[in-house]
Amino acid sequence: MSGIDIRHSHSLPHTKARKAVEEVAKKLAERFEIEYEWDGDDLHFNRSGVDGKIALKPKELHVTAKLGFFVSAFKGPIEHEIQRVLDERFS
Known part of the structure; x- marks a missing residue:
């Protein structure tokens, strides 16, 4: 099983950072058809083959994900999109 592990620093206040994470999740949901929910300050997301x-x-934001066999073929584009959206929202 393949995985994603991205650390991204930020300097936003908690409320703005949380709103930005929510916006990131919405973009990822649109692009990759994921579902997500908050548990405290952790936003969990999943879909078939991704958790x-x-x-x-x-x-800091710490993005981790386990990718199933078929989804792991798209690891590069998924990581790139996550990093792009994080840069857009947190830079």
Whole structure:
């Protein structure tokens, strides 16, 4: 099983960072048809072949995901899209 592990620093206040993470999740939901929900400051997302989370910390986001066999073929484009959206929302 393949995985994604991205750390992205930020300097936003908690409320704005949380809103930005929500916007990231909406973009990913549109692009990759994922479902997501908050559990405290962790946003969990999943779909067939993908199970992951975005952990919101005071100065950093930590995105982790486990990719199933078929989805792992798209690891590169998925990581690129996540990084692009994070750069867009948190830079």
